[in-house]
Amino acid sequence: MFLKLKMLNGLGLSHNKLSLFSQNRAVNVTTLPPIQWLALTSCNLAGEVPNWIMNLTTLNRLNLKENNLQGEIPYFLFMLENLTYLDLVDNMLEGQIELDMLSKLKKLTALGLGGGNKLSFHEGNNTSKVTFPAQIQVLHLSSCNIVHFPNFIQHLQELTDLYISDNSIKTIPSLEISNNLLMGEICPSICNLQSLVDLDLSSNNLVGMIPSCLGSFSQSLQLLNVSGNKLTGNIPQIYVKGNVLQLIDFSSNKLYGQLPRALVNCRMLEFLDVRHNHFNDSFPFWLGSLPKLKVLSLRDNEFHGAIMCPLKYTFPHLRIIDLSQNGFSRKLTSEIIMCFKSMIISNKRQLDFKDVIHSDNAEIDIDWHPFSMSNKGVVMDYLGGQYLRHMVAIDLSCNKIYGEIPDIMGSLNGLLVLNLSNNMFTGSIPSSLGKFSNLEVLDLSLNSLSGNIPQQLAGLTFLDFFNVSFNNLSGPIPENGQLSTFDDNSFKGNKGLCGIRLVKKCEDYSKLPLPTTDGDQDTESEAFFELYWMVIVIGYGGGLVAGLALGNAFAVDVYRLLKKIF
Template sequence: MGLSFPLIILIVRFVVSLMMFYLILSASSSGVQPLCHDDERFALLQFKESFIINQSASEKPSAYPKVSSWKLDQISDCCKWDGVECNKDTGHVIGLDLSSSCLKGFLNSNNSLFRLAHLQNLNLAEILELSKLVSLDLSYNPLLKLQESGLTGIAQNLTNLKVLYLDHVDISSNIPNILANLSSLTNLSLSKCDLHGEFPVGIFHLPNLQLLYIGFNKYLTGCIPEFNRTSPLESLELAHTNFYGELPDSIGNLKSLVELSMRSCNFSGEIPSSLGNLTNLIDLDLQSNSLHGSIPQSISRLVNLETLRLDNNYFRVEFELFLRLRKLVELQLSGNNISFITNPSTNSTFAKFRILLLAQCDLGEFPEFLRNQDRLELLDLSGNKIHGQVPKWMGNVSIETLWGLALVGNLLTGFDQLLVVLPYLNLKHLMLDSNMLQGSVPIPPPSIAFYSVSNNRLAGEIPHLICNLSLITELDLSSNNLSGNLPQCLGNLSASLTKLDLHNNSFHGTIPRICGEANELMMIDFSENHLQGRVPRSLADCTKLEAVNLGNNQIHDIFPSWLGILPELRILILRSNELYGTIESSDSNFDFPKLHVIDVSNNDLSGKLPSEHFQNWKAMQIVDVESLKYMEEYQTLVTHSGNTMSFTNTYSMIIINKGTETLYEKVNGFLVVIDLSNNRFEGEIPDVVGNLKGLNLLNLSSNFLTGPIPFILANLTWLEALDLSQNKLSGAIPLQLTELTFLSYFNVSHNRLKGPIPSGKQFDTFDNSSFSENPELCGNPLSKKCGNLEDSVPPSSRHNLEFSFEFGWKVVAIGYGCGFLFGAVFGQIVITKKYGWFMKTFVVGQPNRRRVNWRGRRN
């Protein structure tokens, strides 16, 4: 029975309506570029008014006045003006190209151009009248890009320039030699500009140059040239570049030099004795190079020196060398192959140091000269061989000023006197890790912010006096012999505490309330103890938690799905406890929005794998390349004298990686791990696992999983380790898994798999142990060979191909059918001249789309 004409009309109207809805949706989703912002339009017009149009201002035949299109019109969209580029989403001006624009004029420091806060690209080539400009400062605009041609234009046109500051501007090119022609230049600062290539030697010889900062350009290379006696250089910074070679004797000719920084370069050889000629020098920084030999005696002539950093080289030095440097307040000698020789009778003549770093200097005892140091703010004696007890007199060293003390990695056993609380009145940072300290936990003063005494031999309970440290931000008592219950008062510290590490001790009992109403806690590690009871529900109050490690205890509880409410939680480790039962379906309010690492291995969990949780772990479903950095916390402490010291504290954890227990001393924010091994999970591996595209490590071994290996696991393109061993999986190994090019560990042993083992790419690197105890598997690397060619393609893969083809032709047939029906009816409409009816029915009367201008907040 044929279709009636009214029914055909209804079908056509329905199909066309769907098409119109799709077109409207597409148009609205693509959006309309918003108009430029009024304040930026006025800034551009004011910039235009500061110049005049002059055809002779540009030498190129193609030059024309681009600003002619800039009109003072309330409805004019500056994003459409010639030479202006706007962000398509925000409407902010991000690019300005006025090269060859026939402009003459002056660019003052208060020019409206500098009000374009979102500007990223600027080209002002051939604005000739700027030749009178003497100072140009565009520094600290990291989104601003300046090409090599821009630098060349500056050198060609700004011939009277004296000061040029481009720090933190994205240049990303070589430095043109023509910059050496700016003979009036006194200050040149190009720090952190991503410069590369060979630095032009001629710039060092500019006749008036007093300041040269080119540090923090790691691909910038060059050598220190020979200097003449007339050089006016006062400040020279090459830090964190790839400069190399030896320091020339002629460096002693820079007698006006006040600041010399060459740290973290590739300099070698010895320090030339001529360095002693630089008697105006205040700051000398040569740390982290490959310099060697003895420090020349001439350095004692640098009587104005206040800061000397020679750490991390290969020097030998006698400490008496610094006796005459009475103004020296900061001395860094750590990491040199040096011996410490001191004449006690001359101790009183030493400078009064504020910062003294003598780590890894082969010291066997506390230097006697420290007795007379009463102004120290930071003292680092880590990594030496200081043994025995801390002498009593050390308790009087800079008792009022000391704020940082590091004694890590020595052979200390305790303190020479029984102290209830260490005596330093303003101590903020105390590090006693990796010694042989015995007895109870030393108590720092109430001023302490960072206290770490891990990896010692301390015993007993945590003293309740610890709970009086109301300013503490990090507390690390891990890897000792501490025991007893955790103090109930630990929760009193949550208003300031960000990191609490008590792992690898012998604590027992239940976990007390850790967070109060005000809390800053970001990381807790109570692993490797004997803690019992349930996961404390009070953890839900710790809203800033990023990492929770309760592994290797005796916690008896169900899986704490309620922890998913924590908005910042990235790491959850509960392995080797007594968790039981099924992992319940996830509530929409408990979805672990930022979870990257979960380890609940070695428990007694059962039931099916938690598909709904997998679906809600959104952070695992994206590959965030921007997270290629460590999870770290930064602390900055300011001393009484105004010195600033920064500290970086990282998270660490142990997980099973590629079948081996691995310590991650730093946790990369890119790392994504699921370990559900050694439980009693059953059923099939759900396809939703294939959506977790950020996964690096997936371990489902030693469960009771059945069914096939999902071919959709091939979507996990960043996967490095996949362990499905010790289950009851069946079917073939999907061919698609050979596309996992990062896969370096693969284990499906002790299952019920059959058919040929896929070959090629990573699969050619796996040995017999990856596939053993699967009686029906065949092919390399197993000794069992496959029988016929038909077996060379796993059945599951052939089924997938057949399914794809079957589905494909059905879709094509449906498409042709709908197209034919619509074409036939629409053709009939046109032929019968019912175009007007069509327009009236489907086009006329469509609502006007409203323009929505989205304007982001200005920074």
């Protein structure tokens, strides 16, 4: 009957009760022209999937949902390699689906298998290498009697719609759906996954508030990452005792309020990142009671007041702390500095890059670089866990901290990065900073420091970046050692300084005017800030290139490494 329809592009006979397409009347469809779509929704089809469909090799859309199809999904469906849309929802199909079979549908963007079918997936040993149609955007697996969450789902980078409700899923060892286009709110039903170990929803378009259950729904959860979304509201207060959270990343959202004090129940926590939000709170000294905390970033929020550290809150294992771009004020005291005594090491030089690359336990290869470019400049982006093991950094830049830099700061001889720029420090540069035998980055710019640059700083032989610009420093720049290798950008805005790298040479030192504190420095400082702090490139040992944006002494993707390290 279709023989005369030579130009037929598609055929839709949905929601009818036709016997024309029954299994035993295949002869009737052999006369079909080369159609591109076939819709037989709710056509009372029964038995196995009709085998005459294998002859429709030009099909790109096939809809057989809401019928009474039984048996296994036939192999010939996966030979229709032009299919972009396949819907078998609401049938009675069963059996095991081989991912290798689905991989033959290289153009598939929508797949419906749910709604009463009883299917399982054979994924093989390495799902990250399974060539399941990576361009899948819509996947319907609801009511399929699935017991184990299909791991291949987390590798579908273009997935926008996932239907997996009404199954028997009890465990999801890891749910990583980062860097996708997920929209809407985080559904509280995700908290039904009580055996989840890793939950990574970062870099999507999620909105709304964080479900309160996220802090307590799984006693197995180790990694919780919702960074890079548009979430609002407060962080939930519920973090039950006995949880095993090791990493929490709420960064780059629109969260506000105070940090939940219940975080003290996270006794296994090693990494906490809440940067780039709107938190308005005092310094959370109580986090110092966490016995394993190694990395803390509060960058770019509205934290304020004094950085204090009561005696019993000692941050015993802290290695990286980033408090930059906040409203912290008041003085740094010796007691505060000693809260970071975990940054004190022996005089032995830490592993350098060559040691790391050739170490037996290194997780990196010879092409590894610890930093990367971004549209905001060159930023720290740790791609090798072995280097992170030895990273020690303090960043207090862009705050309102005043007073002198405590001399005891020099005791933290394990530091690789110290950034105190853009504050209101006064007094002289402590000569004790010359004890930083491992230091690679020292930034004291945009303060009100005075006096000479201590001769002891010339002994910092690993120093790759140095900046004391826009202070009130005077006298000669030490010519022996590392300081003589930096250009005048490191010393600008100090009218009393002289040296071989500056326009003012030290033979004219006695004729130099005394440094002033007039309003011109503020104007100069602002212009310098715009011009020279866009990108700062620094060279590290072994010829590797590294960099820092202003005040950015903190890792961007540290959490993935910490997962490996821990």
